[in-house]
Amino acid sequence: MNSWGHVLIRVLIYLVAAPLLGGLLAGIDRRISARMQSRVGPPLLQPFYDVAKLWSKEPIVVRRSQNFYIIFFFLLTVFTGGLFFCGSDLLLVFFALTLSGIFFILGAYKASSPYSFVGASRELIQVMAYEPIVLLTAVGLYMATGTFQVDAIWGGAFHPLKALPGAHIPVLLLPGVFVALLYAMEIKFRKSPFDLAASHHAHQELVRGITTEFSGPTLAMIEVAHWYENVMLLGWIFLFFGSCWPAGLIACAVTYFLLLVVDNVCARVKWPVMLRSAWGMTLVFGFGNIVVLSLLK
Amino acid sequence: MSGLTRSPWVIHYDASSCNGCDIEVLASLTPGFDVERFGIINTGNPKHADIFLVTGSVNQPNRDVVRSIYEQMPEPRVVMALGICATSGGIFRECYNVAGGVDTVIPVDVYVPGCAVRPEAIIDGVVMALGILEKRRLRLRQDAQATSGDLRIERATAEDIPEILTIQKIAYRSEAEIYADQSLPPLQQSLAEITHDYERMVFFKGVINGKIVASVRGYDNGQGTAHLLRLSVHPYFQGRGYGQRLVAAIEQSFPACRRFEIFTGHRSERNQHLYGKLGYARFKSEPFNPQVEWVYMEKQRS
Numbered sequence: 117m118n119s120w121g122h123v124l125i126r127v128l129i130y131l132v133a134a135p136l137l138g139g140l141l142a143g144i145d146r147r148i149s150a151r152m153q154s155r156v157g158p159p160l161l162q163p164f165y166d167v168a169k170l171w172s173k174e175p176i177v178v179r180r181s182q183n184f185y186i187i188f189f190f191l192l193t194v195f196t197g198g199l200f201f202c203g204s205d206l207l208l209v210f211f212a213l214t215l216s217g218i219f220f221i222l223g224a225y226k227a228s229s230p231y232s233f234v235g236a237s238r239e240l241i242q243v244m245a246y247e248p249i250v251l252l253t254a255v256g257l258y259m260a261t262g263t264f265q266v267d268a269i270w271g272g273a274f275h276p277l278k279a280l281p282g283a284h285i286p287v288l289l290l291p292g293v294f295v296a297l298l299y300a301m302e303i304k305f306r307k308s309p310f311d312l313a314a315s316h317h318a319h320q321e322l323v324r325g326i327t328t329e330f331s332g333p334t335l336a337m338i339e340v341a342h343w344y345e346n347v348m349l350l351g352w353i354f355l356f357f358g359s360c361w362p363a364g365l366i367a368c369a370v371t372y373f374l375l376l377v378v379d380n381v382c383a384r385v386k387w388p389v390m391l392r393s394a395w396g397m398t399l400v401f402g403f404g405n406i407v408v409l410s411l412l413k
Numbered sequence: 414m415s416g417l418t419r420s421p422w423v424i425h426y427d428a429s430s431c432n433g434c435d436i437e438v439l440a441s442l443t444p445g446f447d448v449e450r451f452g453i454i455n456t457g458n459p460k461h462a463d464i465f466l467v468t469g470s471v472n473q474p475n476r477d478v479v480r481s482i483y484e485q486m487p488e489p490r491v492v493m494a495l496g497i498c499a500t501s502g503g504i505f506r507e508c509y510n511v512a513g514g515v516d517t518v519i520p521v522d523v524y525v526p527g528c529a530v531r532p533e534a535i536i537d538g539v540v541m542a543l544g545i546l547e548k549r550r551l552r553l554r555q556d557a558q559a560t561s562g563d564l565r566i567e568r569a570t571a572e573d574i575p576e577i578l579t580i581q582k583i584a585y586r587s588e589a590e591i592y593a594d595q596s597l598p599p600l601q602q603s604l605a606e607i608t609h610d611y612e613r614m615v616f617f618k619g620v621i622n623g624k625i626v627a628s629v630r631g632y633d634n635g636q637g638t639a640h641l642l643r644l645s646v647h648p649y650f651q652g653r654g655y656g657q658r659l660v661a662a663i664e665q666s667f668p669a670c671r672r673f674e675i676f677t678g679h680r681s682e683r684n685q686h687l688y689g690k691l692g693y694a695r696f697k698s699e700p701f702n703p704q705v706e707w708v709y710m711e712k713q714r715s
């Protein structure tokens with residue numbers, strides 16, 4: 117009973133704090149990006165104003181059913197984050213996240229406009245590009261810690277058979293996997309050079325890609341879902357530092373800053389480049405790391 | 414202040430500008446003016462935009478483009494004409510291909526003159542537009558909270574016809590979804606055809622706060638039967654009994670008729686249920702195309 121109460125409190129904290137944190141992150145993101153371009157940039161709370169505005173707009177749809185997919189996308193994304201922050205099974209988290217991504221893609225396909233079609237097919241390619249390394253992350257973390265339970269990894273679990281020096285901080289055993297995951301993060305956060313499916317910037321050949329046909333409250337929902345998702349993605353980075361949470365927090369901040377720098381200095385690439393490079397990174401760094409780990413006693 | 418006034422997203426369309434005004438629009442996004450300070454984003458997507466910026470005069474080929482972008486923007490929305498060309502046609506006004514300013518096609522809320530329009534003026538204009546946007550938002554909320562008592566039902570006039578056609582196309586989208594068929598006649602009807610309908614039929618409209626949200630039409634076939642058709646209620650206002658009231662009103666406008674007839678698709682259960690409630694009973698059905706079968710329903714005046 118007590119543990120259930122515990123979980124409930126964690127879920128509640130997550131439900132409230134994650135979008136606040138995610139929205140703030142998005143605000144910081146836009147401000148830092150503006151500074152990098154020697155502009156002043158919008159107020160810190162701008163993402164919240166945007167969502168509030170979208171909420172009061174008229175919803176225009178091509179097909180009414182397209183919005184149902186987005187509702188599922190939203191719920192599943194929130195659910196995935198909930199699983200993660202309640203310390204549940206990492207594999208379950210990854211699969212649930214993929215499922216939510218699929219609903220987003222289905223919604224865009226349902227909207228049947230050439231722009232959202234292009235966006236949706238590119239999103240599928242993006243899923244293909246980052247999914248292998250996401251799975252290897254789970255495998256790697258299991259090999260390093262002997263468990264898939266997020267809670268246990270946070271608690272500093274390490275594999276008794278592989279008690280190497282620094283084993284309680286997974287990233288020391290998984291530097292390759294970590295680097296490959298960083299590469300995938302650039303895709304997951306929809307940043308340049310991999311903002312193929314939907315871009316934050318206007319005047320694209322694909323209009324707004326996957327979100328083209330969503331407007332008003334539905335777009336607001338997509339936005340908030342991304343906040344939840346981003347917070348959870350940073351949670352993955354955090355996970356690599358096990359129980360050493362100050363290092364984890366610093367790593368999250370550095371990662372986010374790095375993503376922004378890359379976003380601002382890179383032009384976007386074509387999809388074959390993204391796919392090849394992401395799989396290349398996965399194979400060399402991710403898989404290589406796991407092979408080495410399995411050879412170590 | 415609401416979120417709306419803090420995050421106006423714009424879409425910019427170059428109607429037939431000499432590019433002078435376009436460059437100034439882009440200049441306002443650059444570090445020198447940085448309109449993102451005010452939350453302004455250039456979206457490039459009409460469905461995400463709140464403010465429509467048009468530069469250059471409107472000419473024959475792009476009339477439809479301007480109208481189409483305008484129609485795809487969700488309410489509340491505002492149109493700004495940037496530069497003297499967009500305002501009135503400017504120096505191109507007399508050209509044989511130029512229709513004039515933007516307001517010859519769509520309603521313009523803010524005119525920002527200048528040749529070329531300066532970024533300061535653009536920002537000033539956007540601030541004006543924000544006030545209008547906010548007013549529209551409140552108005553929209555009023556509309557949404559309108560009750561059945563706020564509905565005014567009256568005979569439609571010739572000026573209402575384009576608006577009725579729009580409502581019809583919006584309302585029949587759900588039917589197209591039921592049958593996965595975009596070729597249903599109400600969706601295909603052109604302005605010329607509906608104007609022809611208007612010449613031989615009686616049109617009724619349902620109005621809320623000055624805006625048409627529902628309509629129905631009908632005609633007397635000369636043998637004592639009135640045919641009613643194209644009952645359309647805007648999706649936001651469905652399920653409030655507006656349809657029933659419209660049908661009742663139009664029935665009364667045919668005092669000579671003893672019998673009424675109406676039809677709908679065989680899978681349109683909502684419509685059939687509605688007509689059933691109004692006393693209509695099914696008497697025949699006819700195939701229209703492989704997907705759709707028309708169900709005819711009739712009612713005798715009691």
Ligand code: SF4
Nearest residue numbers: 431433496498528529
């Ligand atoms: S107003 Fe002047 S600068 Fe602007 S489009 Fe017309 S001619 Fe060009």
